[in-house]
Amino acid sequence: MPGLPHVAETLELYDTPASSTVSTVSRNGVASLYVCGITPYDATHLGHANTYVHFDLLVRYWLACGVDVQYVQNVTDIDDPLLERAQSTGADWQDLAESQTELFREDMTALSVIPPTHYLGAVEMIPAVVEDVERLHHLEIAYPVAADDAAGDDYYFDIAAAEQRTDWRLGSVGNYDRQTMEQLFPERGGDPQRAGKRDPLDPLLWRSARQGEPQWPGGRLGQGRPGWHIECSVIARRHLPAPFTVQGGGSDLRFPHHEFSAAHATAADGVALAERYMHTGMVGLDGEKMSKSRGNLVLVSQLRSDGVDPQAIRTLILTHHWRQDWPYTGQKLRESEQRLLRWKAAWQQAEDRQDDDAGADDLQYALISALANDLNAPAALTSLDLWASGHLAAGTSRTRVHHVVQALLGIDLSG
Template identity: 80%
Template sequence: MKSWSAPAVPGLPPVPETFELYDTPHATTVSTSSRQGAASLYVCGITPYDATHLGHANTYVHFDTLVRYWRACGLEVQYVQNVTDIDDPLLERATDTQVDWRDLAESQTQLFREDMAALSVIPPTHYLGAVEMIPAVVEDVERLVALGVAYPVKAADASGQDYYFDIAAAEQRTDWRLGSIGRYDRPAMEAMFPERGGDPDRPGKRDPLDPLLWRAARDGEPQWSGGTLGEGRPGWHIECSVIARRHLPAPFTIQGGGSDLRFPHHEFSAAHATAADGIPLAQGYMHTGMVGLDGEKMSKSRGNLVLVSQLRAQGTDPQVIRTLILSNHWREDWTYTDPALHNAQERLARWKSAWQATQDNYGDAAPLADLQYALMSALAGDLNSPAALDTLDLWAAGHISPHTSASGVRDVVLALLGIDLAA
């Protein structure tokens, strides 16, 4: 699957990595370090039927900032993102709108690409759809069955069998424990599971929380060859496990996504991978905050989405949207308001005005270092983008590197924050 065009990212003098990051499983900020000058990242992508709302953009802009920080440390970054281009919600939306599910998936994925390019998000190294990975999914599910950590359940409405992951067997076989990734207790997981695609009441399951790995073919649904599993299609969580294992080192540096993916998605993606080969999926887990509107979480089910494409169509500069997102800490929930967007617009205008004055007054000065170090110091402390923007405010007010080259300022801000002061 193709991704989107890469933005210009100026090279900066490498600064030693001193990164501390809040890790969900540890529930605290921990020091992280690259291995042999490389860092690796997997961020769960969209299910393409309502792209791209601000909740999506919030996640991908913040992880883009992480990629930019790593690159400024001189690290080689491997970044993988998926597209869940086959799943129940997509099929339901296609039925409701009387659009072929493949056409719906492609049109929404293309809109997402356009929005990411507009927001100056660096594309992933590998951008993969679930459909193109189905042969690999079948391979891994068959392996889980052979290892005794997956089992069949007869499907009353299909001729074949569904296959489920066996939580208890996986806990006996590996160091993974239910709740170790998302850090929820059993009652909380039981409450969330049916709300997030789970089927706790399915007859024949060994544990109500056992997740689906392979769904047997049903009439009217898309289906693919499943080898010994029979015709069908993948469950949700297995796709990310499979894609990550085939394109990133094991374990990779960071698994990322919205906080609504802590359970069940990240919990079981990690469990599937670890059960298959005994190696943890990732070293750390980052979960971005939710974006709300009028006091409620922004979601497809509520229909209260603010779409990036709509804001762009109304004339909002994508750099203003990016500024708005970065003014909120990556792991905090926040609420979209028109005044907040206006404040971001005014803030960006102040930076551009200060940059123009720098160009007029100090265009031939030596390249700066203080602003780069100040911005990177802010980002090194739990990817604190609000602190980085506050630092940029101080620069604009003349308190940091006041007599430096315009080109140096532009390069630093563009490379680290994805904001082009000359645009």
């Protein structure tokens, strides 16, 4: 997609490690983005959609500036939650992963999310994961732990060794203190009680094959399957420059996932994984975070089959700043549907003046300024309200307004 005319790149983004908004620039006209993908079961709830729609604004901003965007996303198509769900429903885990991945991609298309340049599954990257874990073991930053229920050893990442030999420090990415990390670790898939670990927070790199579980050849590690954080670390480093521009995901990925993906990368290559870390807010329902484990999900596919316009779902999401936690209500969705209809009605009535399009200029300037300022989607939507109610400059090229809004916000006023 060609850039918009007269748009210079001046992007400020809130960075979790810095705890502040920092200037973020592409390198030689290339910006690189990795956003952690789904584990494909119960896809796609509004919490997922919130993350991918907000990062889509970042992609659209860069494209508008004429920047070449390299965007990689993974799908965790092998992990404990997927296997547990397959077992509890009697489904084949591969069929479950494939069908839910397909549904996720349909939902993203419906929400006008520009697809990643590369979309990779964990399973196809296992040989590269094995290579990295063997390397970390060779560097004495990974160590084996005997498993009672497996023939081989599990392999863990040695936090203390990594801190001694690299620039990474525990907490330097997720920006939590040790006490908070100890509290979060078991809630988010960690195993602090595992006997034989050097530090309770040491994360799993390679899980030795258990009876009845899927397994792959692991070279010197023996048969098994990868841990979660090494998966993203390997996928990102095999497909993006090092360091890449932005690592993104929901705020529940600050620790342990992004902390350790970054640690693995620095330990294996001696180079930081990413320059910036962005964490999107959580969507709640009835006072709780929307999550699979709580079962309080609003699915995009369900809203679509109920006849909700996906553009209204996108509008609802963009009503909130990307860093904000927000509760979903049916009332909010209806308000977004009405707001979208007002924009479309204004566009239908607008003229297509070629001689004077100051209104389109004003709108483009307002939208770009809002996005450049830490992707301020609510401010961008307010500017669209102002345009629709005739409060921007009078002259308007309807064609250009359509193009600008489509390019920057992914909203189709003619639809």
